[in-house]
Structure formats: C-alpha cells, structure tokens
Amino acid sequence: xxxxxxxxxxxxxxxxxxxxxxxxxxxxxxxxxxxxxxxxxxxxxxxxxxxxxxxxxxxxxxxxxxxxxxxxxxxxxxxxxxxxxxxxxxxxxxxxxxxxxxxxxxxxxxxxxxxxxxxxxxxxxxxxxxxxxxxxxxxxxxxxxxxxxxxxxxxxxxxxxxxxxxxxxxxxxxxxxxxxxxxxxxxxxxxxxxxxxxxxxxxxxxxxxxxxxxxxxxxxxxxxxxxxxxxxxxxxxxxxxxxxxxxxxxxxxxxxxxxxxxxxxxxxxxxxxxxxxxxx
Numbered sequence: 447x448x449x450x451x452x453x454x455x456x457x458x459x460x461x462x463x464x465x466x467x468x469x470x471x472x473x474x475x476x477x478x479x480x481x482x483x484x485x486x487x488x489x490x491x492x493x494x495x496x497x498x499x500x501x502x503x504x505x506x507x508x509x510x511x512x513x514x515x516x517x518x519x520x521x522x523x524x525x526x527x528x529x530x531x532x533x534x535x536x537x538x539x540x541x542x543x544x545x546x547x548x549x550x551x552x553x554x555x556x557x558x559x560x561x562x563x564x565x566x567x568x569x570x571x572x573x574x575x576x577x578x579x580x581x582x583x584x585x586x587x588x589x590x591x592x593x594x595x596x597x598x599x600x601x602x603x604x605x606x607x608x609x610x611x612x613x614x615x616x617x618x619x620x621x622x623x624x625x626x627x628x629x630x631x632x633x634x635x636x637x638x639x640x641x642x643x644x645x646x647x648x649x650x651x652x653x654x655x656x657x658x659x660x661x662x663x664x665x666x667x668x669x670x671x672x673x674x675x676x677x678x679x680x681x682x683x684x685x686x687x688x689x690x691x692x693x694x695x696x697x698x699x700x701x702x703x704x705x706x707x708x709x710x711x712x713x714x715x716x717x718x719x720x721x722x723x724x725x726x
Contacts (some may be wrong), residue, residue: 449643450473452621454584457709459489460634460635460637460638460665461483461491461500461502461545461638461639461642462480462481462482462483463631463635464597464634464636464638465480465483465502465639466480466594466636467480467594468480469594469597470596470598471595472599473545473569473571473574473602474569474574474635475510475543475567477506477600478502478504478510478541479504479505479506480502480503480505480510480544481502481503481504481505482502482503483500483501483503483507483642484501484502484503484536485500489680490493492578492638493629499512499513499514499642499643499683500512500514500642500643501532501647502518504541507538507539508538508539508540508541509532509536509538509539509540509541510540510541510543511525511528511529511532511540511541511542511543512537512542512543512544512545512643513525513528513542513543513544513545514545514547514643514644514646514647515544515545515547515550515553516546516547516548516647517548517550517583518546518550518552518553519544519554519691520554521554521557522554522556522557522564522566523557525542525544525564525566526557526562526564529542529564534693538682541567542566542567543566543567543568543569544566544567544569544641545567545569545571545573546568546569546570546571547571547572547605547647548572548605549572550570550572550678551570551572551573552568553568555567555568571602571605571606572605572606572607572675573607574602574606574607575606575607576603576604576605576607576608576616577608577610577611578601579599579600579602579606580599580600580616580620580623582596582599583596583599583600583603583623584623585622587627588624592627592629592632597635597636597639598631598639600620600623600624600627601639601640601643601644602639602643602644603616603620604616604620604644605644612686616650621655621656621659624636624656624659624660624691625659630663631666633660633663634663634664634665636660637660637663637665638665640660641665643700645700645701645702646700646701648701650703653701653703654703654705657703657706690711690712690713691711691713691717691721692713693710693711694707694710694713694717694718694721695724695725697710697711698718698721698722698725701724704718704719704722
C-alpha cells in the first residue's frame with residue numbers, strides 16, 4: 447500500500463527556512479546547523495511505508511532524525527529500525543533526538559543489542575521554562591527585535607513547563623502572540639513548525655484554533671489546495687467509498703485537522719473518528 451505524501455514536501459520547504467542555522471539550540475539541540483528538510487518516507491520490506499517525524503540535513507554531513515513523543519518510549523527498537531532504514535537509504539551517519547512532551551521526565555537513551563549498540567539523545571520539553579520563553583517573545587515583539595530563536599520559542603512554548611499560568615491560559619496567550627507576529631514569512635515558518643512538530647499530538651480544538659489564526663498564511667493556503675486536489679480528485683476517480691477512506695486515512699495520519707479532511711473527502715465526522723482509532 448502506498449501512502450500519499452499529502453503535503454509533506456510543502457511543510458518541509460518551509461521547515462528548511464524556519465530551522466536554518468542552529469536555532470534548535472533554544473530547545474537544547476546544540477551543534478545542529480540545519481541545511482534542509484528531507485523526505486520522511488521510508489520504504490519497508492513488508493511493502494508498506496514507515497514515517498519518521500522530521501528528518502533534517504545538517505551542515506556537518508550528518509542527518510538529524512527528530513521524533514516527537516508524548517509518552518515514554520519503553521525501548522529503542524522502533525527508533526533503531528527507522529534509523530537503520532535511513533542509514534541504508536542515505537549512507538550517512540545519523541543523529542537521533544527524541545523530543546518528549548507533557549510529563550515525561552526520563553526515558554532510555556541506549557540500546558545494547560550485542561554487536562549493535564544504539565544511542566539517542568532525549569530532550570524533555572517539559573523541563574524548559576515556558577513562562578520565560580513566552581515573556582521573551584512578547585518583549586522582543588514589543589521592541590520590534592524579533593529573532594530566529596523566537597520562532598522556535600513560540601512554536602514549542604505550549605510543550606514547556608508553566609508555573610505562572612495554567613496550561614490552558616498559556617495556550618490562549620501563545621495563540622494571541624502568534625497573531626501579533628507581523629511578518630508573513632514568520633507566520634509561514636510558525637505554521638510549518640507547528641504542523642511539522644506538533645500537528646499529530648495536539649487536541650482537535652487546539653488545531654482548529656491555530657488553523658483559524660494561521661489560515662491566511664501562504665503555507666496553509668497551499669496545504670489546503672493540496673489536500674483538496676488530492677483528496678477530492680482521487681475520491682471521484684475511484685468512485686468508491688474505500689477510495690475516500692484511504693485518502694482520509696492518509697490525511698489524518700499526517701495530522702490534518704478532522705474538519706479539513708471532512709470537507710475534502712465528504713466522509714462523515716463519525717466515519718473519520720472511527721478511522722482515527724486505527725491510525726499507527
């Protein structure tokens with residue numbers, strides 16, 4: 447079974463500019479000068495596709511494989527399988543960083559499989575000071591001193607630790623601050639970062655709220671055109687309900703908001719909710 451790219455290339459194009467240089471140092475990923483984002487489709491022997499979260503080409507010749515986790519990974523066999531496929535495809539050394547959200551405070555970093563010894567780096571976003579990150583961004587916006595690091599702070603702030611705000615208050619404030627960003631390129635970069643890193647783990651109502659805020663960005667307009675063209679045309683050509691379900695499965699797997707998939711495929715909200723239960 448082939449899984450459509452459904453906008454991965456579009457997001458990757460914007461991620462390349464959003465993460466250029468070493469801006470990832472803001473969330474604890476140092477010495478990672480990004481050159482470009484790479485495709486994340488990895489053909490498997492079982493005639494299916496596996497997807498990493500994000501893969502970036504680094505200036506030092508390595509590939510940076512980023513995984514976004516909301517729960518503690520019990521072992522590293524799954525990530526090791528991904529990295530072996532990446533290494534086989536690109537024939538280059540790989541640096542894997544696992545970004546943990548929510549309340550995860552520890553997770554395995556090494557896997558000793560005898561002749562094979564595998565290591566990842568864990569970054570716990572919940573350890574970072576979200577109050578300080580948000581205040582820094584607001585201060586820079588007020589002074590017209592926006593930096594590339596600010597886009598990373600803002601894009602990841604809602605996964606950080608807050609003590610002076612509740613998490614719901616923090617999210618509302620983050621959305622408000624996003625709306626204050628005046629530059630259209632920065633809006634595109636923020637949309638790419640949010641969709642690329644957080645789309646799969648955000649609640650539906652959060653996705654909808656952010657979609658309304660960012661719907662005028664070039665990136666989201668481009669993505670929605672892509673979803674509509676691929677979703678509607680493929681469904682009409684096949685003329686079968688199964689075709690529509692496959693399109694919906696692909697879009698939902700990429701973190702596309704349920705209401706966008708509903709509009710693109712014509713499937714009911716109940717059918718889409720049932721499909722979401724079977725996503726991998």
